[in-house]
Amino acid sequence: MKAVTANRLIDGEVVFWKEGAWVDGFGDAQLFDDAQGEEVEAAVAAGKAAPTVIVDPYPIDLITVEGLGLAPVSYRERIRALGPTNELLHGKQAEGGAVVEAIRHASGAARSTGRVDLIRRK
């Protein structure tokens, strides 16, 4: 699965593509499956065509977090979707909820075993 993300020009907020608009929450992002490559490209192109609205649109890969939902694969994107891990009340994570929990529990990029989950704070 994929989503398309960018930062909003006027305030720098992380935003996600949703059917022709840019929305704040990862939970509201439009999801594309692997067969929808052209639609992903179209969303990125739409972002590039709106340089006074957003900056630097790009697609991100998602994974399923067992029993919780979807989350970005890369830890960088998980931090973008949540907020900084040193201030748990700042950024998008402040709202809490199932989407935030799913991202916090994601460790999709982890390939070694036995290591701590880097997103979840000890």
Added chain:
Amino acid sequence: MYQYDVIDREFLTDRSNEFRHQVTRRLAGDLTEDQFKPLRLMNGLYLQLHAYMLRVAIPYGSLNSRQARRLAWIARTYDKGYGHMTTRQNIQFNWIKLKDAPDILDALAEVDLHAIQTSGNCIRNTTADPYAGATAEEIDDPRVWSEVIRQWSTLHPEFSYLPRKFKIAITGALTDRAAVKVHDIGLILRRARDGSLGFEVIVGGGQGRTPYVGPTIKHHLPASSLLSYLEAVLRVYNRHGRRDNIYKARIKILVAALGAEEFGRQVEEEWAKIDQSRADLGDQELARIRGAFAQTPFETLPARSEAFEAAKAASPSLARFARNNVKAHKKPGYAIVEVSLKAVGQTPGDATADQLDVVADLAERYSLDDLRVTHAQNLVLPHVKLDDLPAVHAALEAAGLATANIDLISDIIACPGLDYCALANARAIPIAQDIAKTFADPDRAETIGELKIKISGCINACGHHHVAHIGILGVDKKGEEFYQLSLGGSGAEDASIGKILGPALAADRVAPAIDTLVDTYLAARQGEERFLDTYRRVGLEPFKEAVYAQAD
């Protein structure tokens, strides 16, 4: 302290108006992001992971109480209530909106602050010894020369589009608290045998991808020729520094490629052609700037304060604070007080708006309205009477600012890392927090003694990991955060670049590895050796064996 006059103030107003105009044009689509980016960077505005980040210049790390309160107000009004002190003595705010940035610059300009050249490929804010004007070691006050350079470098018409960023640091003391040997230009004030004032000029130090301890290219530059000589250095760099590869564009690469001797020769050749009578600052202006720093109204006090001695005897926490955070002052009856922003569990270098207000009040009431930021991301009250130390300590303690750990193992430098920074490969802050927790016992920390841990979230090395006794570099290894340890670096007068210990470690193994390194050091320590001294005596191997044997 230097006071801005009408010229300095009108300049800031003009700058602020210029930026407002640029933001308007960007929002209207008249400037592309590619065109706008260098412009916003030269006003300290980055687009980071979650928002824009604004880096406000604190020239030579020096603030008055009114400025500190304004920074607190900005943190409250436009940010989420905190600011982050940087390794170049600046402060940055993490949650800024582009649309607010022009208003913030106006608010800063009202108190003689700005964000000019805190980023971009230009001459950055000049940093200096945070003990300037307070330490007895000082040959001359580096703030005088930093202010001279601030003015000269501000919107320099020839040197605002250099191959890469350009950082200058100055110390007037032999103890180097400004990391002058790992800057593009490091200046050390010295007196010649005949007593004349001059600079040892070090060019081409630096960190990042290719760290260097800079070579000295001039042993004694007459102080009054500073600007013409800087012009020569910058001109040689502007013309011949590489522009084809961003990673090879810093002046250190040019100096290393030419060799220090040849680079120095080219500078001398250029310098000889410069009309010094035009390029150098006149005596009158120099005297005006010097005068501004000379008028510190110290009182004549006894060298010993009975009140302080009695309070210290009665309070172990004050005694610990005095041992670690209180430093000798040049005037009898005064002390330099370091305010640690490294409380266990806190983000290194962060101060809340309320804490900034508290420190501003203390600076106004107890430190001749003078406050400093250190490159180690702490604050300094430079001129506190010994008699006032108990009151200052109590006020700091109430604000969570009395952590007695200056230069100890929990006084960790950390860049914002991947929690905020768009360039980072890994987080730095949680690693610092883990280590600080591991060494939370203050007695143990004092037993270990001076140990400088510095963490960077990427190879750009904002966290100064190359010049740490124990350096930690965050890397992305197959999509995970890993950390590469290095030992034996120093950013002080005994500068050196650290050596990589071995393969990078997973995040949860970093703090235990530090624990192992410390145990290895304590077992091998002779006499009063610091960690660095022991490392330099016994080498890397014992440390490497200890960490990787345990890790297997």
Added chain:
Amino acid sequence: MPKLIKLAGPTGEQAAQWAENTFVNVVDEDAIPDAGDVILSLNRFQAEGDALLSSNSRRVGVRIEPAEEVEALAYDLPRISVVALAFPKYRDGRAYTSARLLRERFKYEGEVRAVGDVLQEQAGFMVRCGFDAFEPNDGATPEAWTKAANRFRHVYQRAVDARPIAADERAQAQAKEGAL
């Protein structure tokens, strides 16, 4: 032909105005036109400049790329009408040094023109370094250019222009105060 903005006076008064661009920029692949003012690359000028200057009455300019050193023109400057300093990217700042050297070291009095990626953001720096002609590629008008070049009421460092620096202004103010 790109539009040309020039400073109004030879003394560097900073009001800018549209100017007629009589020079043809000749790229190395093209033949030099039979008549009219031309700007040549440094290589071309070094190969063909002598013949061109002695054979007819047209004016000749030289285009200097950032990596080329203006020192190469030292002996030719008196007969060169325009030195066009190229900005392939506006972030490439080498031409500022070239301009200063032309004016301060070689006392060049002809036109120093900024060509390439020339934006109004650079106007102040360019004027201070001795440029007096500009081919802006951001659509800047002379009005916008003048405004941008004069945005700052004060300057801190001596350059090519005759503006008093902050230290001069302070000394003057002090002298005035002393005279009262």
